[in-house]
Amino acid sequence: MNDNEPISAHLAVSGLSVGTPGHVLVRAVDLHIPAGGVLTLLGESGSGKSLLAQAIMGNLPASLSCSGTVDVGGRRSDAADLPARRALWGRQLALLPQEPWLALDPTMRVARQIAEVHELVAGMAPEVAAPTAQAGLERLGMGGAGEKYPFQISGGMAQRVAFLATHAAGAPVMIIDEPTKGLDADRRADVLTVLRAAIADGLTLLTITHDVWLARQLRGQVAVMLGGEIVERGDTATVLVAPGHAYTRRLLAAEPAAWPHLAPVKADEGEVLVHIDSVAKSFGAQHLFAGVTAQIRRGEFIAVTGPSGSGKTTFGNIALGLLRPDSGTVTRGAGLARTAFQKIYQDPAAAFAPSATLRRSLQDVVTLHRLAWPELEGLLTRLRLRPALLDRLPSQVSGGELQRFALARVLLLRPALIFADEPTSRLDPVTQQETLALLAEHAREYGCAVLLVTHDADIPARMATRVISLSASRSSVP
Known part of the structure; x- marks a missing residue:
């Protein structure tokens, strides 16, 4: 992303459904994120959150069909027209997948692949791209990881590297799937800082997460998905304080801080x-x-x-x-x-x-x-x-x-x-x-x-x- 080129684009999804013949996996989802806005999608594993992201990206497997419409910054297309959205990849629409290894080249050192995106997609000069990539790593507490390969770093570190590489393309709309999974509190805070800075620069963000803390900190809107449908949506401060749906209440009650204490086993009893x-x-x-x-x-x-x-x-x-x-x-x-x-x-x-x-x-x-x-x-x-x-x-x-x-x-x-x-x-x-x-x-x-x-x-x-x-x-x- 060039500093003198501000980004701004909305993301709108209307009536988006995904399924196979006789079986609906995602049902008639409507979402709208204004330019520079953020929406956090919460829900249980297998509820269709990642499938919804793949449908928006135009990256569904051939066995699945979809319907509805997707609008990225005024570029409106039928949801079934997957090539129309694939043409937007990188420069207009980007996805950071849940598995960071899918976003990283295992044969390329960490700093180099971030710098390469700055060069080839964002048009940055090589002599600027390299220090920019290194600065990004240092902001996320990984200054020493630049010369390592992806297999030499932890899963949490790989997640942060994948974010830097994805964001380097400068797409105005980004979908991020579980950006804080496997991170300790300090590293989660680092990711939050980077996301907030990107939003302040105009990034439109759809975040898919199980991390209720992250949803609270990002503010904006929140939507709760269950069984392929959106069951509750609204302002984050309202939904997460006074949820209207039973599943949302159950989701909040299941945060580890609310769990009962288990009776410990005496450490000197077992073999x-x-x-x-x-x-x-x-x-x-x-x-x-x-x-x-x-x-x-x-x-x-x-x-x-x-x-x-x-x-x-x-x-x-x-x-x-x-x-x-x-x-x-x-x-x-x-x-x-x-x-x-x-x-x-x-x-x-x-x-x-x-x-x-x-x-x-x-x-x-x-x-x-x-x-x-x-x-x-x-x-x-x-x-x-x-x-x-x-x-x-x-x-x-x-x-x-x-x-x-x-x-x-x-x-x-x-x-x-x-x-x-x-x-x-x-x-x-x-x-x-x-x-x-x-x-x-x-x-x-x-x-x-x-x-x-x-x-x-x-x-x-x-x-x-x-x-x-x-x-x-x-x-x-x-």
Whole structure:
């Protein structure tokens, strides 16, 4: 975006519906965001929020049809005319997807791909684009990430990089899907600052999120989606203070700060599964943590906290035996099967074969380990996953749905230790509460230990028996 070229464009959607023959997925949505305005779309996983965004972008799969109209800054087109909106990509209309890896080139260093967008799309001179890209990284607390590749940074960092690259194109209308998922409080505040600055410059923003805090902070309008329909909409200050719809009230009541406290398990009662003694880990010049000592026992629900980049995922991988520490020792309980240690990945797309249906992936696990399919079906019901989703590819379900499929697959194996790396980052508050309650119930019933990575301070306060807090080169373990 050139500083001397202000941006301004509205976004209007009228009667937009998406579906397959005989099945409506998104029903007659009407939205209007004035130029420079913001609308935040809230709703449960699988309610159609991301599908609505793809329809607006003109990026639906061939198996789906849509109707209605979409108007981007006066460029009005039939919703079914997908090429008309694809012609607007980058310069008029942009989307930051929920999965940051889909927006980043894995073969290009972080700073270079942001600078390239400044050059090729916004027309910035190379000698200006490079420092502009670096300045953007530094504003978001990632000044040292510029020379790394996407696979060398955390999921939360990748999300912020993807935003910088998308915004560099200078499109006046942007759709952002879950911009704060997996971020700690400081990093969420950084993203909010950048979004507010972009809105002040004239950006028209449609934000899809489960983060009620973000909706409150962005102000503007809010719309609540349930079952493919908008069930409530209005000024954010009004809707989130005095909601009129029962689902909106339930959504607000399910924020972690309102959860009841779970009775903690005594830390010295269960069998020791992993003994960690004075471990440290660095990657090159980046020191993550040092001197971490802890015991993980059966039945415990342990939260691992710390700012983005402090090594939470790395620590969990060391506990599982997926990584070796630079120093210190890790001793795991004797006589445990290789399936006794399981991981729920922060990015569930990385845990499923992209060309196999979910049914095939899950059936392979059931067959390999001689498990019972009806038990899996029971877990899917508890997680509110419709049987019809099983016959879709991982890319054809929402991020929240895929995250719950990953959880069901792990729970089916009844492991001794589950490392859950932000397992609810893509879930709305209602589904998050239900999912973590199921995880805690499973831990109690089967004597399983859970090592939970989370950036939400209220979740450990309600659920954890204790907390392992990591920061650069040091840790705090009660």
